[in-house]
Amino acid sequence: MVFNPLEHPVCLEFPRWLDETAWGEHIPFAMFLTSVMRPQTFVELGACRGVSYCAFCQAVKSLKAETKCYAVDTWRGDAHAGELEEDVLTKLKAYHDPLYAGFSRLVQSTFDDALKHFADNSVDLLHIDGFHSYEAVCHDFETWLPKMSAKGIVLFHDTNVHERNFGVWKFWAEMKEKYRHFEFLHGHGLGVLAVGEEVAKELEFLFKADAGETKLIREFFHQLGTRVFSAQKIHEQQSLIESLQKYIENLQTYERVVQNSKTMRIYRILKDEGVGSLMKKGMKKIGQDE
Numbered sequence: 001m002v003f004n005p006l007e008h009p010v011c012l013e014f015p016r017w018l019d020e021t022a023w024g025e026h027i028p029f030a031m032f033l034t035s036v037m038r039p040q041t042f043v044e045l046g047a048c049r050g051v052s053y054c055a056f057c058q059a060v061k062s063l064k065a066e067t068k069c070y071a072v073d074t075w076r077g078d079a080h081a082g083e084l085e086e087d088v089l090t091k092l093k094a095y096h097d098p099l100y101a102g103f104s105r106l107v108q109s110t111f112d113d114a115l116k117h118f119a120d121n122s123v124d125l126l127h128i129d130g131f132h133s134y135e136a137v138c139h140d141f142e143t144w145l146p147k148m149s150a151k152g153i154v155l156f157h158d159t160n161v162h163e164r165n166f167g168v169w170k171f172w173a174e175m176k177e178k179y180r181h182f183e184f185l186h187g188h189g190l191g192v193l194a195v196g197e198e199v200a201k202e203l204e205f206l207f208k209a210d211a212g213e214t215k216l217i218r219e220f221f222h223q224l225g226t227r228v229f230s231a232q233k234i235h236e237q238q239s240l241i242e243s244l245q246k247y248i249e250n251l252q253t254y255e256r257v258v259q260n261s262k263t264m265r266i267y268r269i270l271k272d273e274g275v276g277s278l279m280k281k282g283m284k285k286i287g288q289d290e
């Protein structure tokens with residue numbers, strides 16, 4: 001099966017929503033996959049600031065696909081992602097709802113509690129990006145597997161992270177023995193697992209790739225991802241510059257307040273004209289001038 005990216009130009013779209021994330025480099029593949037699969041139902045476990053999730057939504061909207069999308073997260077963070085600021089969900093909603101509320105929901109819930117909202121065999125595409133310990137990813141996969149349809153593809157982020165008690169790599173090694181698969185190594189690793197019996201024919205090139213093709217496919221999506229990564233870095237620098245500018249403005253205001261204070265006026269008289277002058281001008285008058 002020949003892979004023709006020109007048939008899926010959505011993978012060249014630039015993400016409209018960028019924020020802090022370790023996922024940015026996979027956005028071109030996420031958009032490509034959405035274009036190939038046109039899933040009926042897409043679920044993301046672990047949306048956080050919404051970078052990966054909004055990329056899927058953007059592709060669905062651009063493609064005019066009939067996909068229903070759901071992001072499940074407590075929006076509290078976890079031991080790997082850290083604690084989230086209170087306004088993360090509010091900011092994400094403000095961006096997401098006007099654009100995507102017609103086909104997408106942000107579900108504030110634990111992954112386990114959300115299970116009851118989804119029928120068995122109903123999810124075509126599942127992205128697991130929650131807590132990354134071996135036990136957590138095992139649990140998330142096993143509990144959500146019955147929800148997967150015959151077209152089912154499961155994505156795992158962080159298959160290539162071997163630190164801080166991340167265990168997706170270990171779980172991925174076990175999954176590779178059981179299911180057809182493809183793994184991207186860049187962007188902390190993204191595993192693509194074919195759990196359904198009727199996975200889109202157009203994805204066969206991934207699962208049948210030999211060593212040389214695997215290298216090229218990885219390189220192709222890595223190169224596209226690098227473009228997003230650079231933009232993300234610029235975005236982060238701009239946010240940093242904006243917060244530094246605010247900090248400088250606050251310092252300047254504070255400096256003006258200090259310079260105009262009574263204490264500074266007394267100090268200047270003492271320094272330039274001495275105690276006698278200060279006595280002459282009188283504390284009372286200075287007080288009236290304030």
Ligand SMILES: C[S@@+](CC[C@H](N)C(=O)[O-])C[C@H]1O[C@@H](n2cnc3c(N)ncnc32)[C@H](O)[C@@H]1O
Nearest residue numbers: 021046047048051052073074077110111130131
């Ligand atoms: C690595 S972040 C997701 C990153 C995101 N996909 C992106 O594009 O940057 C993991 C998220 O999973 C959420 N999470 C972890 N375990 C969870 C659970 N059991 N139920 C609900 N949310 C969970 C955390 O709140 C955190 O926001």
